Amino acid sequence: MQKSLLMSLMAGLWLVLAACGGGSQEQQSQTAAPAPAKPEIPAVAELAIAGNDQMQYDKKKLEVYEGQTVKLTLTHSGTLAKEAMGHNWVLLAQGTDLAAFATSAMGAKDSDYIPADSDAQIIVHTDMLGGGESTSIEFPAPAAGTYKYLCTFPGHYVMMQGDFVVKPRE
Known part of the structure; x- marks a missing residue:
């Protein structure tokens, strides 16, 4: 008796499952949605950074993509003269x-605190600025990686430094 009850339940279950799964192949297959388009990376990365009279940059991290042309604008948002509180922006090579x-x-006052024979250590740098001044530079983004930037006016690098992150194109 138990065996025939079990067989009846199994047969009923099979009929229910067969009835639920009887759709056509076309109904069951779903077309995969196309992947969303990646946003286009602009050819030029326009960056702005400011330094103030409290020896601070307003940004600690700047990001671009490998292969972009970088247009960086440095503004000295303070009021003190270049000789007292000058600011520049220097991007250093990795390592x-x-x-x-x-x-x-610090010993390179005559060259606005850019040391002689430092070409291998510097990727690019701006001029030294006084309060209210601004300057822009353009350069190709280096290879993907993280680079350090700083102000080379004596004593400023402790507070005026950050990371320049170059992301790979994917």
Whole structure:
């Protein structure tokens, strides 16, 4: 008796499952939605950064994509003269010792605190600015990675530094 009850239940279950799954192949297959288009990376990355009379940049991190042309504008938002509170923006090559470079820069007053023979350590730099001044530079973004930037005016690098992140194109 138990065996025939079990067989009846199994047969009923099979009929229910067969009735639910009887759709055509066309109904069951779904077309995969197309992947959303990736946003286009602009050819030029326009960046702005400011330094103030409290020895601070307004940004600690700047991001671009590999292969972009970077147009960076530095503004000295303070009021003090270049000789008292000058600011620049210097992008260092990977592997450059930040503290050692800044120490070397302190002795380079005649060249706006850009050390002689530092071409291998510097990717690009702006001019030194006084309060209310602004300058722009253009350069190709380096290879993907994280680079350090700083102000080389004596003593400023401790507070005026950040990361320049170059993201790979995907």
